[in-house]
Amino acid sequence: MAISYKRVLLKLSGEALMGEDAFGINRATIIRMTEEIAEVAKQGVELAIVIGGGNIFRGIAPGAQGMDRATADYMGMLATVMNALALQDALKNHGVVARVQSALNIDQVVEPYIRPKALRYLEEKKVVIFAAGTGNPFFTTDTAAALRGAEMGVEIVLKATKVDGIYTADPKKDPNATRYSRITFDEAISKRLEVMDATAFALCRDQKLPINVFSINKPGALKRAVAGEDEGTLVHI
C-alpha cells in the first residue's frame, strides 16, 4: 500500500484511552493502539504524538470542583505526562523507540521540549511523544497538537478520538446528525462544530495544516489515515 504521508502528528485522546472504563488507562485499548502505531512507525512514517489527559483528570475531577481554573489545568497537563510515559512504555514493548518531551520542566521524569532535538529524533525515526500540552493553562491538547504539528513541519494532524469523524451536530446528542467526509476550516469554525476547539482549528487553518478526524476504536483507521485514504473526516483549506 502506498504511503502518502512521511511525517504526521497523531493526537490521541486521553478520554478515548479509557475504553469502557470510567477513568484511567484501559489495557486492551492501549495495547491495540500501540500495535497500530508500531505498524505505522515500522513502515518508516515519522510520528510525533500529542496525548491528552482527560482519562486521568476525569477520575480526580470531582475533587477539583470549584478549584481555580489554572490550577486544575496544571493538574490536567500533569495527567498527560502520565499518559505519555505509559504510551512510551507500551511502545517499547512493541519494539518501537519513543522519546517523551514535556512542555513543563520535570527534569527527573522526562526531558524538556527542545524543538531541534525533537526534529532530530523524528529524522532518526524515533517516535516523539509531546507531554504537558502547550505548557499553558486555558489551552487544550488539541491546540498543542496543532502547535507541535506546525513546529515539526508535519503534513497532517491525525486526531484519533471517540467519534468517527465530524458530524453536522454532536452525534451523542443528535441521532440524526450526519458525518462529513470533507469539510473546510471556515465551515467547521463558522458552524461551531465542537469536535475540536476553535483555537486548534484556527492555528491549523493559518498554517495550512489539514486535520483528519477518525475513531480511535476502529481497527486499521490509523493506517488508512496515514496512507491518505478516505477515513473519517478531512478538514482542509
Ligand SMILES: Nc1ncnc2c1ncn2[C@@H]1O[C@H](COP(=O)(O)OP(=O)(O)O)[C@@H](O)[C@H]1O
Ligand atoms: N459536530 C460534531 N461532530 C463530531 N463530534 C462532536 C461534534 N460536536 C461535538 N462533538 C463531540 O466531540 C467529542 C470529541 O471531542 P473531545 O472530547 O474534545 O475529544 P478528545 O478527547 O479527542 O480531545 C465527541 O465525544 C463528540 O460527542
Ligand SMILES: O=c1ccn([C@@H]2O[C@H](COP(=O)(O)OP(=O)(O)O)[C@@H](O)[C@H]2O)c(=O)[nH]1
Ligand atoms: O496546553 C494545555 C493542554 C492541556 N491542558 C489541561 O489538560 C487537560 C487534559 O487535556 P485534554 O482535555 O485536551 O485531553 P483529552 O480531551 O484529549 O483527553 C485539559 O482539560 C486542560 O485542563 C492545559 O491546561 N493546557
